[in-house]
């Protein structure tokens with residue numbers, strides 16, 4: 188398969204190409220253009236030239252266009268889902284969130300974002316003047332996306348940007364560029380040329396985008412290390428930034444919880460997308476009174492899960508997306524083993540083709556081991572015993588990340604008081620990792636800058652102009 192970039196509404200190839208692999212088979216599934224700096228400049232110029240007309244379209248016109256994009260996603264559901272499974276590895280209908288759910292979620296997010304508006308606000312009204320707050324689009328937005336949800340995260344970036352009147356240059360992860368390339372190609376049926384452009388390339392292209400003098404804002408989802416690089420590179424032109432970075436979310440399970448009733452929800456929150464989810468549950472703090480019961484219930488569930496090629500009927504979880512991530516997961520589990528932790532299930536990668544790693548539960552482990560302190564971003568969950576809830580809370584917060592967190596209890600009032608004390612951007616009660624287009628989502632501490640979703644997220648693609656009008 189040969190894919191093209193889209194610049195100013197046209198399909199554009201490049202002289203050099205890079206391979207895209209299926210993580211289940213390790214086979215090359217496509218070749219993608221390796222963009223040059225000239226390609227990037229052409230895309231930025233196209234976006235810049237499209238901006239004046241696009242930013243002047245009415246709110247209703249942009250709403251209509253965004254809804255038309257949602258129709259396109261819906262009409263091409265099958266093709267887009269297959270592309271996700273082939274390049275990302277996730278089963279079409281996997282546990283929690285298969286590829287079809289990602290495409291369905293993309294359509295839903297697009298429709299909900301179409302409904303958001305940023306009306307003029309009155310800041311002050313006196314006898315002599317009225318001060319109004321207007322929201323204006325920023326200009327050209329550079330979007331850089333990761334490999335874990337290759338369509339949905341592109342939608343989270345692109346749709347609010349164009350909904351609020353900006354134009355976009357999108358660069359997907361070089362591990363998973365295909366579904367984004369196809370979406371942007373389809374989107375040209377609806378959008379004027381230059382409003383949404385896409386370029387592909389391996390390492391180096393991201394840096395060129397984040398330091399490009401004619402890009403006004405960067406929206407990025409990915410690792411904290413890359414987020415820090417982006418902040419540095421973007422500083423010369425003082426770009427606006429939304430950074431959605433890594434998480435190491437803790438869940439605190441209080442002793443009054445019904446273990447059997449809640450174990451599946453806890454399992455799904457940890458293993459959604461094979462654990463390759465920024466806000467997945469990654470550290471499970473369980474009270475000593477119910478610790479063994481929780482370990483047993485989670486092990487029973489884990490042992491029913493079918494890990495296989497995502498295109499196969501019955502596959503519930505697929506491979507890890509890429510070799511480097513696979514090696515990191517293996518390293519962290521091996522380190523846990525050598526520190527004396529108890530492997531409840533999994534823990535050894537099978538020989539053979541594909542980056543398959545079994546669902547792995549690790550007990551008798553605590554803070555200070557790499558598997559607890561670092562983000563594994565794979566199918567492994569450390570289960571940590573605690574006896575004092577204040578100590579558990581302190582350990583949950585003792586991490587540089589602050590994306591999500593949760594408290595699980597039969598007493599919602601008590602859970603709420605604890606949830607308020609978690610240092611994270613989103614706290615759930617008896618739930619984890621469930622996102623909504625109407626609820627702001629973003630990290631505190633080193634998990635990010637700014638929020639996505641809802642009008643709060645939309646505002647990040649605009650600047651305020653205060654207009655003071657005499658009476």
Ligand code: NDP
Nearest residue numbers: 332333359360361389390393394409410413432433465564
């Ligand atoms: P990265 O942060 O390196 O990559 C994410 C995106 O950023 C890709 O499009 C990548 O492009 C691009 N990029 C890489 N370097 C730069 C740079 N200097 N400037 C601008 N853009 C850049 O994530 P990885 O894929 O390497 O994954 C590493 C870790 O990140 C994982 O182990 C996981 O912990 C975390 N992660 C978190 C995610 C989240 O949702 N919060 C999602 C994915 C990963 P290219 O692919 O071409 O290098």
